[in-house]
Amino acid sequence: xxxxxxxxxxxxxxxxxxxxxxxxxxxxxxxxxxxxxxxxxxxxxxxxxxxxxxxxxxxxxxxxxxx
Numbered sequence: 001x002x003x004x005x006x007x008x009x010x011x012x013x014x015x016x017x018x019x020x021x022x023x024x025x026x027x028x029x030x031x032x033x034x035x036x037x038x039x040x041x042x043x044x045x046x047x048x049x050x051x052x053x054x055x056x057x058x059x060x061x062x063x064x065x066x067x
Contacts, residue, residue: 013042 020031 013038 016035020028020035023031
């Protein structure tokens with residue numbers, strides 16, 4: 001069993017897409033939407049982390065939440 005605070009690795013996350021395909025259509029629709037949102041969040045997190053390692057070259061991302 002995983003620690004709830006440990007992010008899923010890429011392989012575990014992509015295994016969910018295969019499992020979603022096996023769900024009944026009514027469930028698959030909303031689960032797929034949620035899964036896509038998780039992927040968007042993961043990509044955004046990666047972009048922010050890259051911006052931090054670039055010395056903040058990506059702009060004022062830290063101020064997005066304040067607005």
